[in-house]
Amino acid sequence: MAQYTQTFALLKANLKRDWLKIVVWLVVLAGIFIAVAAKFQGIYGTHNQIQTIAQTLRSSAMKSLFGPLTHASLNTAIIFATEMAVFWAIFMVIFNYSLAVGASRGQEESGLTEMVLGGHPVGRLAPLSAAALELLVADGLFAIITGIGMTLANMPGSDGSGDWLFAISLAAVGWAFGMVSLLFSQLVADSHNVAIYNYAFFGVTYLVRMMTDVSNPDYTWWSPFGWIEKTNIFISNNWLPVWLFIILGIAAFAVAVVLNVNRDIDAGIIQVRGGKRRSGFLRGPATLLFWNQRSVSLFWLIGMALLGTSYGSVFNSIGKLVNDSPVIKQVLGQSGVRALEKNQILSFVGILGIIFTVLAIISGAMVINHLYTEERQGYLQLVNTTPHSRYYLLTTYVLYGAILSVVVLFATMMTTMAVGNATLSHPLAIKYYYRIFAAMLPVLALFLSILVCFIGVMPRLRSIVWILLGGAFIISYFGRLINLPNWAMKISPFYWFNKVPIREINGEPVVWMLAIAVVLMVIGYVGYRRRDYEN
Amino acid sequence: MNSQLVVEVSGLKKSFGKFEALKDVNLTLHPGELLGFIGPNGAGKSTTIRVILGLIKATGGSAKVFGKNVWKDSVVIHKDLAYVPGDVYLWPNLTGGQTIDLLLHMSGQKHTKRTDDLIKEFKLDTSKKNRTYSKGNRQKVALIAAFSTDVSLYIFDEPTSGLDPLNELIFQQKVKQLKDSGKSVLLSSHILSEVEKMCDTISIIREGKVIETGSLESMQHLTRNAVTVKTAKSLGALQKMTGVYQLNFKNDQQTAAEFSVDSDQIGSVMAFLSQNQILQLKTTPPTLEDLFLRYYHADNEQKVGE
Ligand SMILES: Nc1ncnc2c1ncn2[C@@H]1O[C@H](COP(=O)(O)OP(=O)(O)OP(=O)(O)O)[C@@H](O)[C@H]1O
Ligand SMILES: [Mg+2]
Numbered sequence: 001m002a003q004y005t006q007t008f009a010l011l012k013a014n015l016k017r018d019w020l021k022i023v024v025w026l027v028v029l030a031g032i033f034i035a036v037a038a039k040f041q042g043i044y045g046t047h048n049q050i051q052t053i054a055q056t057l058r059s060s061a062m063k064s065l066f067g068p069l070t071h072a073s074l075n076t077a078i079i080f081a082t083e084m085a086v087f088w089a090i091f092m093v094i095f096n097y098s099l100a101v102g103a104s105r106g107q108e109e110s111g112l113t114e115m116v117l118g119g120h121p122v123g124r125l126a127p128l129s130a131a132a133l134e135l136l137v138a139d140g141l142f143a144i145i146t147g148i149g150m151t152l153a154n155m156p157g158s159d160g161s162g163d164w165l166f167a168i169s170l171a172a173v174g175w176a177f178g179m180v181s182l183l184f185s186q187l188v189a190d191s192h193n194v195a196i197y198n199y200a201f202f203g204v205t206y207l208v209r210m211m212t213d214v215s216n217p218d219y220t221w222w223s224p225f226g227w228i229e230k231t232n233i234f235i236s237n238n239w240l241p242v243w244l245f246i247i248l249g250i251a252a253f254a255v256a257v258v259l260n261v262n263r264d265i266d267a268g269i270i271q272v273r274g275g276k277r278r279s280g281f282l283r284g285p286a287t288l289l290f291w292n293q294r295s296v297s298l299f300w301l302i303g304m305a306l307l308g309t310s311y312g313s314v315f316n317s318i319g320k321l322v323n324d325s326p327v328i329k330q331v332l333g334q335s336g337v338r339a340l341e342k343n344q345i346l347s348f349v350g351i352l353g354i355i356f357t358v359l360a361i362i363s364g365a366m367v368i369n370h371l372y373t374e375e376r377q378g379y380l381q382l383v384n385t386t387p388h389s390r391y392y393l394l395t396t397y398v399l400y401g402a403i404l405s406v407v408v409l410f411a412t413m414m415t416t417m418a419v420g421n422a423t424l425s426h427p428l429a430i431k432y433y434y435r436i437f438a439a440m441l442p443v444l445a446l447f448l449s450i451l452v453c454f455i456g457v458m459p460r461l462r463s464i465v466w467i468l469l470g471g472a473f474i475i476s477y478f479g480r481l482i483n484l485p486n487w488a489m490k491i492s493p494f495y496w497f498n499k500v501p502i503r504e505i506n507g508e509p510v511v512w513m514l515a516i517a518v519v520l521m522v523i524g525y526v527g528y529r530r531r532d533y534e535n
Numbered sequence: 536m537n538s539q540l541v542v543e544v545s546g547l548k549k550s551f552g553k554f555e556a557l558k559d560v561n562l563t564l565h566p567g568e569l570l571g572f573i574g575p576n577g578a579g580k581s582t583t584i585r586v587i588l589g590l591i592k593a594t595g596g597s598a599k600v601f602g603k604n605v606w607k608d609s610v611v612i613h614k615d616l617a618y619v620p621g622d623v624y625l626w627p628n629l630t631g632g633q634t635i636d637l638l639l640h641m642s643g644q645k646h647t648k649r650t651d652d653l654i655k656e657f658k659l660d661t662s663k664k665n666r667t668y669s670k671g672n673r674q675k676v677a678l679i680a681a682f683s684t685d686v687s688l689y690i691f692d693e694p695t696s697g698l699d700p701l702n703e704l705i706f707q708q709k710v711k712q713l714k715d716s717g718k719s720v721l722l723s724s725h726i727l728s729e730v731e732k733m734c735d736t737i738s739i740i741r742e743g744k745v746i747e748t749g750s751l752e753s754m755q756h757l758t759r760n761a762v763t764v765k766t767a768k769s770l771g772a773l774q775k776m777t778g779v780y781q782l783n784f785k786n787d788q789q790t791a792a793e794f795s796v797d798s799d800q801i802g803s804v805m806a807f808l809s810q811n812q813i814l815q816l817k818t819t820p821p822t823l824e825d826l827f828l829r830y831y832h833a834d835n836e837q838k839v840g841e
Contacts, residue, residue, distance in 0.1 A: 189666065272666055275664060277661045279632065282640065283641070378624035381618075381624070382623075382677065384588075384589075385590070385616065385617075386638075386641040387610050387611070387613040388610065531592075533585075533590040533591060
């Protein structure tokens with residue numbers, strides 16, 4: 001037990017440090033969740049409205065995105081649960097990942113853990129346990145707030161048990177993935193690699209869920225992420241998944257403890273090997289950036305290609321009409337049915353375009369962000385005193401980030417096309433894929449420019465770009481399902497291309513979006529040239 | 536080489552928000568000169584150096600290197616300058632050897648025999664990842680890269696804070712070699728014996744102001760010498776002499792004493808001592824440390840007196 005001495009003192013310190021982050025996340029996650037629940041009766045209150053949305057949700061496209069809707073007799077609450085479960089679980093996982101990495105590896109990297117463990121009567125396992133408890137506190141708060149909020153929202157068809165199951169299962173999925181992240185934190189010595197392991201794990205569980213949902217939902221049990229769908233909220237209220245999450249979390253934490261005891265501080269279980277004594281390759285900021293980023297970039301490319309492959313592989317079922325009764329077939333005729341099916345796939349491709357673009361932007365933005373994190377960590381002080389101008393340095397990062405984003409997006413679109421078209425008896429023309437790809441480029445440029453602007457002018461506020469990106473994604477991906485008013489939909493840059501690829505790209509938004517991007521980029525460059533380096 | 540000043544800083548000011556880190560900094564570094572830059576923690580040494588390097592922008596005054604504006608012409612200036620910071624942070628996934636080559640390439644230099652010799656002298660295992668290096672070893676990486684760079688100005692900001700005495704000696708040798716080959720060096724350090732031994736000129740900064748600049752000898756003139764003396768006759772009268780401080784008699788007869796004396800009073804004090812038949816005499820000029828402590832205390836006393 002001595003190993004856990006002072007866990008609570010550390011927990012308090014962690015909470016003191018992270019409270020703002022936790023509060024912002026909770027306000028956004030629990031707040032929007034409850035707000036949607038409260039408004040839901042107005043959106044899907046009548047039988048007709050429910051039947052219409054059920055049609056949409058029963059399509060394979062929606063299954064792949066949100067999970068299946070199995071029950072026959074529907075009500076408002078069941079629709080809500082189906083739309084929200086997978087989607088919100090994703091955010092819970094991201095939230096917990098970010099907390100877990102910061103409280104474990106991040107803290108160790110900053111030297112805090114060493115100071116605390118070395119100079120104070122603190123147990124060796126206290127930092128790890130404090131991190132685990134911190135997640136428990138954050139997720140517990142989420143569960144309580146959301147549970148109460150859901151009960152108050154009192155949707156037609158909801159019941160107390162279901163309300164609390166929903167809140168607790170979302171908290172549980174986040175917590176369990178957070179615990180897995182603590183395990184990965186013991187394996188490798190820096191937070192970037194931990195993040196790679198984290199998202200690789202999440203990616204695999206997500207893809208397994210997606211593919212099994214479309215093919216055979218029974219297999220979804222194989223993916224921990226898929227358990228969230230098995231709660232059958234407001235239908236049979238199955239608590240088994242919650243227990244599974246808790247078991248997974250405890251098991252992961254137990255392994256993390258064993259690994260932690262067996263490793264040195266500031267090191268991972270996986271040892272750092274030495275390397276070459278000379279380098280002819282490293283010649284300047286550009287080659288250095290490539291060298292430092294190459295494995296992460298490769299990880300992005302492969303991961304996104306896999307994502308494209310998995311979505312492509314379900315195109316066949318996505319094309320199928322939900323309502324393919326003989327009557328409809330007769331009314332539409334064979335070509336009519338085919339046109340309808342094609343449109344269905346095309347709008348799915350449009351949604352995929354948004355998902356892929358958001359991820360592609362993240363891949364590039366993380367590179368550009370590095371320019372600032374490296375500055376703060378002091379790595380750049382030796383670069384900044386060599387004869388390279390600040391413009392050159394910034395351009396190097398911006399170009400690398402932008403090219404990575406574009407390549408990632410393109411590769412994902414192309415693998416989607418290759419696999420998707422292979423499953424279709426009437427493949428889609430390439431032009432549609434090119435069209436959505438081209439339409440997403442101004443959006444991509446816009447977000448990267450916002451980030452450059454922040455890094456040049458107010459680097460400490462740069463995280464706002466993630467909020468903007470997340471907001472745009474939620475609005476465009478989800479707004480239609482909760483009937484957001486049109487003015488709100490227009491806030492998201494994706495809105496302006498929401499008819500692509502069925503229709504041609506509208507030139508006007510391309511022009512103004514690029515114009516804004518250029519202005520922001522110029523402001524960022526000027527600011528970067530003028531400001532003080534922080535380290 | 537022309538006689539243009541290598542570094543010329545005058546009336547430099549720098550504020551971080553409301554806080555004035557630099558109030559009035561004046562520095563000059565002549566070609567081939569070794570300038571020591573000392574001062575208490577937080578006095579503004581690193582800040583001054585960072586302005587000179589064009590990393591942060593001055594709020595007032597002027598700073599020039601090679602006659603060029605440090606902010607506007609930083610790229611040109613950096614072509615002919617090498618820098619080693621006190622806290623060296625290196626990309627964790629590169630090896631030391633790769634880092635050295637990278638730093639050399641970036642400054643337009645090549646990995647030469649000199650580089651290999653330096654690696655051997657500093658005994659650096661260049662195959663290790665930076666992540667696994669100790670603080671001293673990271674400093675060695677930056678020092679090796681800097682010393683094998685052929686430029687005319689070298690700036691070191693507490694470069695030896697992590698080095699053991701043996702490596703520090705190598706550092707001092709290398710700096711001496713730079714000086715012998717006509718390079719200019721700006722060295723900020725807390726290791727005063729190092730500065731004392733190597734530097735031609737010393738600038739002392741306190742609370743954002745350079746309060747003293749000159750050679751060690753010229754500064755010693757400003758302060759007191761320590762005297763240990765034994766005489767045949769009593770030295771009781773010393774107590775009343777001007778310029779004598781911290782008088783301490785070693786015996787009851789008052790024929791053995793230790794005291795310090797202002798440099799400008801040393802003549803009259805010596806005359807007095809010889810009247811009393813000197814048996815043994817030792818005078819030591821103040822070390823840089825004494826000087827430094829004096830300035831430092833002056834600072835504190837001022838505060839108390841205010
Ligand atoms: N970016 C910054 N923002 C605010 N204050 C700063 C910043 N950088 C330095 N300072 C302040 O300016 C003062 C001078 O700092 P500086 O690092 O130049 O001291 P120094 O003489 O190098 O000290 P040391 O001997 O400890 O290295 C300090 O009070 C420091 O806190
Ligand atoms: Mg300093």
